[in-house]
Amino acid sequence: MALKIKDLRIYYQTLRGDVKAVDGISFQVKDGEIMGLAGESGCGKSTLSNALILLKPPMKYISGEVFLNDKKLPIDNYEAMRANRFRGVSIIPQYAMNALNPIRKLKQIISDLLEHHGESFVKMRDMIEERLKLVELDEKVLDLYPIELSGGMNQRMVMVISTLLNPSLLLADEITSALDVSSQKAVSKMIVEFRDRKIVRSVIFVTHDISILYQVADSIMIMYTGKQVERAPTETIVKNPLHPYTKLLISSLPEVGIKYSQAPLKGIPGRPPELLNPPEGCRFKDRCPVASEKCDEEPPLVEIEPGHQVACWKVGAIDD
Amino acid sequence: MIELKDITKVYSLGAFGKRKLTAVDNVSFSIGEGKIISLIGESGSGKTTIGKMMLKLIPITKGQILFQGKDLSLFKGEKLKEYYRYVQGVFQDPFSSFNPIFKADRIFELVKSEFFPELTGREWQIHVLDALESVGLNPKTVLNKFPHQLSGGQLQRMLIARALLLDTKFLVADEIISMLDASTRIDVLNILAELKKGGLSILFITHDLSLGYYISDESIILYRGSVMEAGKTEKVFSTPLHPYTRMLLDAVPRIDRKWTTFEIPERKAVGSDTIGMCKYYDRCPLATKECEAQGLIKVEEDHHVACWRWNDV
Numbered sequence: 127m128a129l130k131i132k133d134l135r136i137y138y139q140t141l142r143g144d145v146k147a148v149d150g151i152s153f154q155v156k157d158g159e160i161m162g163l164a165g166e167s168g169c170g171k172s173t174l175s176n177a178l179i180l181l182k183p184p185m186k187y188i189s190g191e192v193f194l195n196d197k198k199l200p201i202d203n204y205e206a207m208r209a210n211r212f213r214g215v216s217i218i219p220q221y222a223m224n225a226l227n228p229i230r231k232l233k234q235i236i237s238d239l240l241e242h243h244g245e246s247f248v249k250m251r252d253m254i255e256e257r258l259k260l261v262e263l264d265e266k267v268l269d270l271y272p273i274e275l276s277g278g279m280n281q282r283m284v285m286v287i288s289t290l291l292n293p294s295l296l297l298a299d300e301i302t303s304a305l306d307v308s309s310q311k312a313v314s315k316m317i318v319e320f321r322d323r324k325i326v327r328s329v330i331f332v333t334h335d336i337s338i339l340y341q342v343a344d345s346i347m348i349m350y351t352g353k354q355v356e357r358a359p360t361e362t363i364v365k366n367p368l369h370p371y372t373k374l375l376i377s378s379l380p381e382v383g384i385k386y387s388q389a390p391l392k393g394i395p396g397r398p399p400e401l402l403n404p405p406e407g408c409r410f411k412d413r414c415p416v417a418s419e420k421c422d423e424e425p426p427l428v429e430i431e432p433g434h435q436v437a438c439w440k441v442g443a444i445d446d
Numbered sequence: 447m448i449e450l451k452d453i454t455k456v457y458s459l460g461a462f463g464k465r466k467l468t469a470v471d472n473v474s475f476s477i478g479e480g481k482i483i484s485l486i487g488e489s490g491s492g493k494t495t496i497g498k499m500m501l502k503l504i505p506i507t508k509g510q511i512l513f514q515g516k517d518l519s520l521f522k523g524e525k526l527k528e529y530y531r532y533v534q535g536v537f538q539d540p541f542s543s544f545n546p547i548f549k550a551d552r553i554f555e556l557v558k559s560e561f562f563p564e565l566t567g568r569e570w571q572i573h574v575l576d577a578l579e580s581v582g583l584n585p586k587t588v589l590n591k592f593p594h595q596l597s598g599g600q601l602q603r604m605l606i607a608r609a610l611l612l613d614t615k616f617l618v619a620d621e622i623i624s625m626l627d628a629s630t631r632i633d634v635l636n637i638l639a640e641l642k643k644g645g646l647s648i649l650f651i652t653h654d655l656s657l658g659y660y661i662s663d664e665s666i667i668l669y670r671g672s673v674m675e676a677g678k679t680e681k682v683f684s685t686p687l688h689p690y691t692r693m694l695l696d697a698v699p700r701i702d703r704k705w706t707t708f709e710i711p712e713r714k715a716v717g718s719d720t721i722g723m724c725k726y727y728d729r730c731p732l733a734t735k736e737c738e739a740q741g742l743i744k745v746e747e748d749h750h751v752a753c754w755r756w757n758d759v
Contacts, residue, residue, distance in 0.1 A: 308710050341704055
């Protein structure tokens with residue numbers, strides 16, 4: 127197992143109390159797997175991925191363990207994590223196009239970063255050029271400043287930099303959200319390529335766009351208000367979802383071929399509850415069309431079939 | 447109702463405005479009453495520029511926009527204000543459309559003081575409640591709140607409600623869905639479709655083809671400032687004739703079909719050898735030396751394409 131997480135809890139400290147953004151998450155990512163992580167904004171998906179690389183206040187580690195390649199990842203220890211960042215775990219941030227210092231040459235940015243991790247830019251130059259080719263950038267860009275590149279080129283540059291030291295786990299946080307369709311496809315291609323060429327061992331692809339995940343991910347985990355609601359192979363999540371939330375989420379996706387005048391889609395009524403004092407029991411019960419009294423008790427995450435876990439009382443009940 | 451005639455917009459860039467960038471190049475189309483037209487294109491295709499010109503937020507370099515038969519460039523002062531009674535815009539980012547230090551419902555007050563100073567507070571309140579209801583918002587949950595207390599979907603719907611407080615006949619909706627969550631974006635789309643039934647015309651600017659297909663009557667595919675294909679939405683999407691439209695449709699991530707390949711034609715900087723050629727020349731897999739710049743060809747009554755080889759590609 128490339129990544130194994132056990133009962134992870136990450137809260138945000140606020141003056142009014144703890145916001146339970148990630149509340150008891152356990153999952154595993156296999157070697158060579160691209161796992162999609164999807165959910166509405168505020169469901170904790172970015173918190174989860176950020177906690178794996180840079181856990182800093184107001185984020186607070188509460189409990190849980192993270193293992194990367196069977197070694198414990200000290201995510202709660204800021205200093206001890208330093209050795210793991212970039213090499214063990216690396217991230218492509220959400221606004222990658224704005225992540226680089228605009229007035230420093232790209233080769234300076236890269237060599238600073240490599241030196242900090244005990245590597246040398248000169249020795250690695252050949253490899254860097256090879257990677258640039260992979261994302262269709264010319265090696266001449268190394269002598270340019272980030273302001274001289276377009277947003278898309280900067281984003282590709284960040285993708286190269288993030289993966290230079292062949293990290294085991296790559297976190298991709300909403301990297302396709304601000305892009306148009308053809309660039310989305312290009313970025314997805316690169317992520318798959320990184321995995322196929324074994325530049326990275328596994329990927330967590332965070333996004334709210336399930337249709338992108340259907341194209342690139344091997345499995346998808348759906349989060350809702352800090353909890354896992356469903357995890358299954360991509361095909362199963364999209365074609366045969368079991369949790370009511372996943373069902374509503376999938377059925378609200380507009381697609382080429384669906385028109386308002388013929389078949390209007392419906393959104394999910396209501397809003398997610400506050401995570402300062404989340405309700406007892408299933409957190410989706412107030413918006414759920416099939417909720418019952420049983421849902422005042424928290425549903426456990428159960429394995430329906432190998433690789434398919436769901437947290438809903440109704441799912442077990444139908445089988446009975 | 448609103449008509450664009452050979453609209454061109456040239457931006458001057460660099461020191462002393464020496465570099466010229468043609469953002470919109472000879473675009474013409476018209477929008478009838480109660481119609482939704484989607485303007486679809488990649489970033490940099492000039493779709494937002496067209497929306498801004500229709501809202502008279504930036505000047506037009508060449509061409510004419512006619513609103514109910516009158517030239518938009520002649521609207522100034524009182525007349526322009528009158529124009530904004532009928533034409534309004536809603537933009538991409540609902541969070542930055544609001545001033546965070548004032549309550550969110552201040553946007554309604556501003557409309558009153560600017561356009562309806564003669565109304566009493568109570569009369570105005572009725573108008574506001576009507577508008578909120580038409581966008582499916584519960585006044586209790588959104589009035590008297592600060593922007594940070596509301597969700598993106600709620601804020602975006604408030605902005606639509608604000609636009610409706612006037613006698614709005616035409617709405618420019620510029621990427622209004624892209625910042626919203628999957629669960630609320632469809633609600634906002636449905637509201638637009640409902641408003642259309644009431645006679646509102648909408649220019650729906652988007653890069654997401656599935657959203658454009660979902661609500662629009664007609665679609666315009668834009669590339670580097672030129673119209674590549676235009677026509678009835680069903681026709682453009684089911685029988686795309688331009689190689690660019692096909693590439694876009696293939697690149698749309700769908701949940702009923704996986705991409706067969708990850709390859710897409712790369713975008714390059716415009717080279718001198720492509721001047722006078724079709725704008726899609728350098729990316730088009732089917733391009734030949736004869737692919738010169740091409741105007742729209744009428745294929746059917748409601749389907750136009752800017753590719754001379756539409757017949758055999």
